Amino acid sequence: MNSYLALLEISNEFDVSVARAASRRENLNDRFQRNAFKLSERMFIKRYRLSKALARALIEEVRPFMPPTLRSDALDVETKVLVALSSYAVGDYQTEIGDIRRHCIAQSSVSKAMKQVTNALNKPGILNKYVSFPFKLQERQQIKRAFYRRFKMPGCLACIDGTHVAIVCPHEHEERFYNRKGYHSLNVQIVCDANLNILNVDSSYPGSTHDSVIWANHPLNPYLERLHTVSGEDLYLLGDSGYPLRPIMMTPVSDSEPDTPEDNYQNMHLTARNTVERCIGVLKGRFRCLLGDRKLHYSPTVAAKITNACCVLHNIANRHNLPFQPLTSAEAEAERRRQEGASGSMPGTGGGASVLSQLELGSARR
Structure with a gap:
């Protein structure tokens, strides 16, 4: 009985941990995108090189070619595309990109996002x-x-x-x-x-x-x-x-x-x-x-x-x-x-x- 209760407690803690990770991911992605798209059109183009409408259209166009999100704390497609656009535009390598530093996105996540978006843009279609x-x-x-x-x-x-x-x-x-x-x-x-x-x-x-x-x-x-x-x-x-x-x-x-x-x-x-x-x-x-x-x-x-x-x-x-x-x-x-x-x-x-x-x-x- 005690073993069963211990296992139940561990399971509950795991569920809470997963929920918190999912919440962090959702908050990060939402915060990143919200801050990006609330920029003026001029500033958005300056930072991402596309207009807001073109960026949204690009997100939908590459979505079928992006790998599925497996980790509970992974970036979603919208954030990956914005991160990649910013990386292409600045080219001063990930640690110097304002949005990325401000939202605490790991450099490894930035590099992975850039590779995934790059592969999508290289699809023949x-x-x-x-x-x-x-x-x-x-x-x-x-x-x-x-x-x-x-x-x-x-x-x-x-x-x-x-x-x-x-x-x-x-x-x-x-x-x-x-x-x-x-x-x-x-x-x-x-x-x-x-x-x-x-x-x-x-x-x-x-x-x-x-x-x-x-x-x-x-x-x-x-x-x-x-x-x-x-x-x-x-x-x-x-x-x-x-x-x-x-x-x-x-x-x-x-x-x-x-x-x-x-x-x-x-x-x-x-x-x-x-x-x-x-x-x-x-x-x-x-x-x-x-x-x-x-x-x-x-x-x-x-x-x-x-x-x-x-x-x-x-x-x-x-x-x-x-x-x-x-x-x-x-x-x-x-x-x-x-x-x-x-x-x-x-x-x-x-x-x-x-x-x-x-x-x-x-x-x-x-």
Whole structure:
């Protein structure tokens, strides 16, 4: 009888403990979300990079791809998404994020939430929905018309460039990720349209890989070649001199004489290709976890997924014309130094000092 009463008492204490843990979890999640959504719209966008409506829509979109909550004190989906958005935006690593510190969310919980949301945003149903290359002729014609209206370059479909995303030294094959600027990184290929929407991102290559090698092995390369040679479609990308000149890849002309057709082409090319520099500037201004001096503290595979996730969120924000916080002059200068020559581009053609003016305050806007 005494044993039965002892077991009953233990069971009751366990039930009370579970109830208290559930209550703590509910209070934490409710408090975090309530404080987030009571912010003004401007402050909410500044902190999470999306509007309240877009954040709520994103929560519902990723919910089917999030793992079930198993622990009684775990964060719910809403809180995980907000924590991840804040982490992407600040990039100053979890302990410095105001909401997270104020609500006593453990760093391990933040890291787990960020990985789970990142995996959800990399699901094909989400990634391919928001970062989508125009495979239909009508879509390509629309994008080419936008380039022509802005830059008077007929047939231009997109601009392409590589940007380095710094990572911690990986445990395996670290030499592959060590770039020419002396730090470990991913070399991320970005293809964008005239409106700074990212049409394609490839985050799978280590930092030692040259831009031209990534493009040479990318499936878009033979696809565009077939459109040009077989279908006879007039289209090309704009790239810097790190890429080989091809019918589908227009690069700058070196040493053009003033007031010549070559000089006119050079000026038009530089002006139009600057679109991808601005796109990268806006991407990293919105999501500072991608800045070189922040450094992603994850494996290359997870870092690549985080980069893809930020591109998804960039397109969502960009297509809704949401404001962003441009890089300061100091941030832009630091980023320029870390990017210039990291892939071995020819001096002055891979961005150079001209990138600084595009990354600085206000100049990366559309």
